Amino acid sequence: MSTLEIKDLHVSVETENGPKEILKGVDLTVRSGETHAIMGPNGSGKSTLAYSIAGHPKYQITSGTVTLDGADVLAMGVDERAQAGLFLAMQYPVEVPGVSVSNFLRTAKTAIDGEAPKLRHWVKDVKAAMGRLKMDSTFAERDVNAGFSGGEKKRHEILQMELLKPKVAILDETDSGLDIDALRVVSEGVNRAKDENDLGVLLITHYTRILQYIKPDFVHVFVDGRVAAQGGPELADQLEAEGYDKYLPGDVSEPAAQSEPVTA
Numbered sequence: 121m122s123t124l125e126i127k128d129l130h131v132s133v134e135t136e137n138g139p140k141e142i143l144k145g146v147d148l149t150v151r152s153g154e155t156h157a158i159m160g161p162n163g164s165g166k167s168t169l170a171y172s173i174a175g176h177p178k179y180q181i182t183s184g185t186v187t188l189d190g191a192d193v194l195a196m197g198v199d200e201r202a203q204a205g206l207f208l209a210m211q212y213p214v215e216v217p218g219v220s221v222s223n224f225l226r227t228a229k230t231a232i233d234g235e236a237p238k239l240r241h242w243v244k245d246v247k248a249a250m251g252r253l254k255m256d257s258t259f260a261e262r263d264v265n266a267g268f269s270g271g272e273k274k275r276h277e278i279l280q281m282e283l284l285k286p287k288v289a290i291l292d293e294t295d296s297g298l299d300i301d302a303l304r305v306v307s308e309g310v311n312r313a314k315d316e317n318d319l320g321v322l323l324i325t326h327y328t329r330i331l332q333y334i335k336p337d338f339v340h341v342f343v344d345g346r347v348a349a350q351g352g353p354e355l356a357d358q359l360e361a362e363g364y365d366k367y368l369p370g371d372v373s374e375p376a377a378q379s380e381p382v383t384a
């Protein structure tokens with residue numbers, strides 16, 4: 121049983137005019153087996169939260185804490201965060217020309233486990249995972265993300281997640297750019313990791329469609345660097361129908377709902 125706990129997290133970025141606060145006090149707890157969907161308007165800070173947890177140097181943590189099973193995540197390097205069991209599926213996966221997918225995956229697995237996987241088992245595991253994600257085996261010899269389509273890049277993120285077996289995965293708009301079939305296979309990959317490894321999931325999305333495949337236990341509405349409201353899956357449907365207007369700052373006519381989250 122693992123717990124990722126974010127408490128009163130404040131994060132700034134450096135701009136031409138000095139530091140700008142993006143996250144303004146985020147509280148969120150993700151436990152093994154739970155799926156938390158984060159929805160919110162463009163620019164509200166969802167990716168900032170994802171990158172801050174993963175350790176991107178652009179984001180300065182000005183106060184607050186992030187712990188994984190009690191260990192101080194913010195004191196860890198990026199590689200140590202991955203070794204501790206955190207995984208980020210990026211919104212815009214980067215291309216790494218000159219490094220093949222198979223090399224990348226094996227190097228990452230070795231770094232995370234502290235020892236190289238046995239070659240015969242590893243090759244079998246990679247093949248099986250690629251098959252489940254409907255990725256042609258020729259991808260293994262291609263350079264990481266180089267020339268991949270948007271959807272192929274997202275499948276490659278989930279392939280990493282399946283093989284590296286994290287405790288908590290942050291999926292930053294993994295559904296964006298996926299066709300209908302890809303959305304299904306990617307969602308199946310996430311659900312498999314939940315079933316087999318008791319994965320905790322922080323799922324950042326703009327669309328309710330993926331939530332039909334990956335059922336959220338909690339939905340959080342993210343506005344202006346904070347969780348403005350939280351609830352169960354019904355909150356996603358409400359957002360789809362009504363939009364974010366009532367949660368936006370400046371609208372005092374209807375305060376943000378603060379319904380209790382459903383239990384997992």
Ligand SMILES: Nc1ncnc2c1ncn2[C@@H]1O[C@H](COP(=O)(O)OP(=O)(O)OP(=O)(O)O)[C@@H](O)[C@H]1O
Pocket residue numbers: 133134135136140142160161162163164165166167168169
């Ligand atoms: N260097 C910077 N200078 C000024 N503002 C910045 C800088 N870097 C990030 N921001 C701002 O931080 C805010 C949060 O961005 P972030 O990408 O976290 O939002 P998001 O909720 O993930 O948006 P989207 O849904 O569009 O992906 C945005 O308004 C963005 O413009």
